[in-house]
Amino acid sequence: MRCRLRVLMAEKEITQIQLRESLGLGSNTISKLYNNRFDRVDRETIEKLCDYFGVEIGDLFTLKDEE
Known part of the structure; x- marks a missing residue:
């Protein structure tokens, strides 16, 4: 299983710090x-x-790597 968090964050143009604070x-x-x-x-x-x-x-x- 893969998490697409990196992709979603890039699309929204936010950092890990911004996400953590939000x-x-x-x-x-x-x-x-x-x-x-x-x-x-x-x-x-x-x-x-x-x-x-x-x-x-x-x-x-996702169940497979789509990136």
Whole structure:
């Protein structure tokens, strides 16, 4: 599974710091998702990210590398 956070952030032209401040997520959480080095993701984190970017879960996570 891959997280498309890097792509979504680039499209919105925001930094990890800006995202952290906007959503109140931890730096480690954002970094792990951004670099695809996560084992599991909290449901609340997924909901916050989907709401923030205006996407569905399938737009945030993919089963194969599409980048």
